[in-house]
Amino acid sequence: GAGVSQSPRYKVAKRGQDVALRCDPISGHVSLFWYQQALGQGPEFLTYFQNEAQLDKSGLPSDRFFAERPEGSVSTLKIQRTQQEDSAVYLCASSPDRSIYSSYNEQFFGPGTRLTVL
């Protein structure tokens, strides 16, 4: 079946522009995560949705970052007034509905969107 897809795969923005990054999770997956990966580093958590509810946004680096998942499926990460330090790969991951008592925590990642801010 189809995996997690993200679009665009590459985005170049001028400093100060707004960008929107899209994530299509695996159909039926309840949980959706966004991560940011700087060059040479591991991914860092940004935010987490359970269906349409944003349950954790503790990783968003500033109020210029905004994420939504209005119908509990597709999610959009928006970055306003982009800065050079926003240049990174933005990864989306989804996972199925699992009991909080389950050890199984496989997250299925998309290929990422590489954002370059000039």
Add this chain to the structure above:
Amino acid sequence: DAKTTQPPSMDCAEGRAANLPCNHSTISGNEYVYWYRQIHSQGPQYIIHGLKNNETNEMASLIITEDRKSSTLILPHATLRDTAVYYCIVNKGGSEKLVFGKGTKLTVNP
């Protein structure tokens, strides 16, 4: 901060076993050890996880020490396609976010 320590890089000959170590000395009793890998220009991919018993699946084996303070991921017959960054993560499972460190860059040589 990541709760794990891994060597930054390792090399392995094609066809040989690759043994990737991970230290997680502060792991708590309800945390699992997860391994993910990230091939160049792709998103991370789940490999295996365990609590205290050794685990094996079609991709790899996971050996966890009795005190649970360290573990080893074993790729029994490494291929060139196993060249990737391997991340060891401790996590309580469920819907908890993943906290990645810098991982180990494994290079499989022909």
